[in-house]
Amino acid sequence: MKNVDDLIESAAELAEHGHSKGEIADELNVSRETASWLVERAGGSATPATNDTAAPAGGPQDIHVDWSTVGRDSFRLEAVTSAMADLLAKQGEDVDLTVGIEKAGAPIATHIASELDTDLASYAPSKHQWDEGELDTDVGGSFSRNFAQIRDRDCYVVDDTITSGTTMTETIEAIQDEGGNPVAACVLVDKQGLDEVEGVPVYSLFQVISVGSEE
Secondary structure: OOOHHHHHHHHHHHHHOOOOHHHHHHHHOOOHHHHHHHHHHHOOOOOOOOHHHOOOOOOOOOOOOOOHHHHOOHHHHHHHHHHHHHHHOOOOOOOOEEEEEOOOHHHHHHHHHHHHOOEEEEEEOHHHHOOOOOOOOOOOOEEOOOOOOOOOOEEEEEEEEEOOOHHHHHHHHHHHHOOOEEEEEEEEEEOOOOOEEOOEEEEEEEEOOOOOOOO
16 A cells, blocks of 8 residues: 555455445554544445544544565465564563464464464454444454463464554463563554553554654
């Protein structure tokens, strides 16, 4: 995608196919507020969100990250995730599990798990269920039963992008609630420049820093 018009068109297509705004935000690597704004601008089938999830009329303050050039090629993806694995490799001697945050974090975690010789787990965050109004905090995410279980294990947490940090925080807390011990987290791109989340160190290949101030 080259510009905002492309993002608006993509948001409209996703909405027309029944994706929730949480899924649209995840798919386009943007915040929930930005997803609402894109759908509203597109005039898509989904109704603009209300309350604090609605973006300002002048447009959201956000940065879109398009890493599809890497994601669509298995060789490139393996090369990039090997670099991420290198960031994690020395963070814990007893780590035997890598947790991927769905959707995009799962294939990244699969490569890292292979590189570091760990088992693989998959977590679907609650934002995938969010559509209108505020995200229902009573509806949590879930770990897939088709992958490794969490309890009593040291683990790495992997995703593609940190936008606000909410999903990473949710995942780390979910792992701890299951009796696991998140040792470190790693992402391709960190929009927030986080050093840690809930006491867990965060590593990224790239940090995005916005320079300037709002009028």
